[in-house]
Amino acid sequence: MPIQIIIEKCTGCTLCVKACPFDAIRVMDKKAVIDLNKCNLCGACVPACKFKAVLLEKPQATCVLPNIKDYKGIWVFIEQKNGKVQSVSYELLGKAQELAKKLHCEVSGVLIGNNLDDQLDELIWRGADNIYLVEAPEIANFQDEPYTNILVGLVKKYKPEILLCGATSIGRSLISRVAINIKAGLTADCTGLDIDTEKKILLQTRPAFGGNIMATIISPNYRPQMATVRHKVMQPMEPDKKRKGRIIRESFSSATYASRTKLLDIVEEIETLVNLAEADIIVSGGRGMGGKENFKILEELAHVLGAAVGSSRAAVDAGWMPYSHQVGQTGRTVAPKIYIACGISGQIQHLVGMSSSKIIVAINKDPEAPIFKVATYGIVGDLFQIVPVLTKKFKETLGK
Numbered sequence: 001m002p003i004q005i006i007i008e009k010c011t012g013c014t015l016c017v018k019a020c021p022f023d024a025i026r027v028m029d030k031k032a033v034i035d036l037n038k039c040n041l042c043g044a045c046v047p048a049c050k051f052k053a054v055l056l057e058k059p060q061a062t063c064v065l066p067n068i069k070d071y072k073g074i075w076v077f078i079e080q081k082n083g084k085v086q087s088v089s090y091e092l093l094g095k096a097q098e099l100a101k102k103l104h105c106e107v108s109g110v111l112i113g114n115n116l117d118d119q120l121d122e123l124i125w126r127g128a129d130n131i132y133l134v135e136a137p138e139i140a141n142f143q144d145e146p147y148t149n150i151l152v153g154l155v156k157k158y159k160p161e162i163l164l165c166g167a168t169s170i171g172r173s174l175i176s177r178v179a180i181n182i183k184a185g186l187t188a189d190c191t192g193l194d195i196d197t198e199k200k201i202l203l204q205t206r207p208a209f210g211g212n213i214m215a216t217i218i219s220p221n222y223r224p225q226m227a228t229v230r231h232k233v234m235q236p237m238e239p240d241k242k243r244k245g246r247i248i249r250e251s252f253s254s255a256t257y258a259s260r261t262k263l264l265d266i267v268e269e270i271e272t273l274v275n276l277a278e279a280d281i282i283v284s285g286g287r288g289m290g291g292k293e294n295f296k297i298l299e300e301l302a303h304v305l306g307a308a309v310g311s312s313r314a315a316v317d318a319g320w321m322p323y324s325h326q327v328g329q330t331g332r333t334v335a336p337k338i339y340i341a342c343g344i345s346g347q348i349q350h351l352v353g354m355s356s357s358k359i360i361v362a363i364n365k366d367p368e369a370p371i372f373k374v375a376t377y378g379i380v381g382d383l384f385q386i387v388p389v390l391t392k393k394f395k396e397t398l399g400k
């Protein structure tokens with residue numbers, strides 16, 4: 001039994017009950033009783049007990065620490081769908097090049113699929129110094145088990161010190177399996193990556209505790225240091241057609257491609273009205289819109305600008321906008337050229353989804369609203385007066 005109450009010492013004082021974050025302890029007949037179905041061995045009850053009546057034996061980790069000096073270079077898992085590299089991979093290559101300058105190392109892409117030769121130049125032009133290419137008809141499209149086997153095989157053979165992957169549905173499914181397999185840490189959904197130049201380790205920043213703080217996480221003892229990053233958070237490099245790279249073709253036995261699941265078909269998602277993630281201009285509304293019907297004035301402005309309409313979670317929770325329009329930590333991450341925030345206060349959970357926008361225009365009647373701290377241009381005033389004037393002016397200027 002990993003956790004026990006020493007009955008002779010327990011006084012039934014309930015201090016452990018109060019300390020347990022999982023509601024796993026009850027006092028029955030003046031003795032503490034632990035519900036092992038709820039207890040996750042966090043140990044919070046141990047120091048809480050003044051009578052030393054809780055005995056916790058945590059299982060010892062059996063991982064062997066890798067020899068960190070053997071690990072070199074930054075890798076990016078290149079996501080492709082139907083043979084086309086996805087833009088998140090270019091964004092990660094751009095960031096990886098920035099990091100590589102601080103580590104004085106090379107950036108490599110890992111590309112798995114079939115008939116992908118036409119994608120290689122662009123990857124090199126946009127930041128890959130090397131491409132590890134694995135091609136076979138069986139792995140033309142993503143499948144969890146074969147792709148995990150291949151990536152694990154390559155990591156074990158070449159030992160990269162950093163491995164980055166898009167926080168997409170493919171990336172999330174793949175990279176967690178890889179992390180378990182090679183016993184490495186993984187920081188999901190990073191919004192910032194940097195290098196501690198003194199210790200030469202990756203600094204992985206992401207929102208934590210419901211977005212109330214930004215946490216910087218390090219993996220000093222295990223390699224590779226692994227992180228996923230959401231689409232549109234990092235900037236891709238401009239293609240440089242003079243860049244040269246190496247293609248390293250790797251092959252695996254057919255057993256590597258074995259899978260307990262079978263890919264039957266790929267069905268393209270039917271696009272919603274707006275494609276927020278790809279839009280160049282987004283006009284977004286928050287609780288300040290005051291009601292569903294008022295979003296009409298944003299739709300008019302969006303129509304004139306050729307923009308998509310976004311919203312804060314408050315507007316989605318109120319039922320004014322569908323969830324597919326939500327921008328932020330639990331919605332979409334966007335990085336348009338222009339983001340116009342109307343009646344949005346600018347809480348951290350909203351900002352993490354849009355602060356990479358090139359120009360942010362905030363319209364808010366409260367001059368102290370936090371959105372003004374990230375705004376390029378701020379308009380203090382009533383959005384119901386300002387938005388229609390903007391629509392009229394843009395209509396005239398753009399000749400619409």
Ligand SMILES: Cc1cc2nc3c(=O)[nH]c(=O)nc-3n(C[C@H](O)[C@H](O)[C@H](O)COP(=O)(O)OP(=O)(O)OC[C@H]3O[C@@H](n4cnc5c(N)ncnc54)[C@H](O)[C@@H]3O)c2cc1C
Pocket residue numbers: 210211285286287288289311312313314315326327328329330331332342343344345346347348349350353363364365366369381382383384
């Ligand atoms: C775990 C977690 C995840 C979350 N995820 C998200 C997320 O993905 N996206 C998100 O947006 N939020 C998210 N939130 C919620 C977030 O904390 C805020 O509650 C939310 O962003 C507030 O939305 P808002 O700015 O529209 O509303 P408010 O904060 O209420 O702000 C309304 C603003 O409108 C202004 N205003 C009112 N009337 C007018 C007017 N007539 N003219 C001009 N300005 C006016 C007010 O001055 C105010 O600044 C999350 C919260 C948690 C805990």
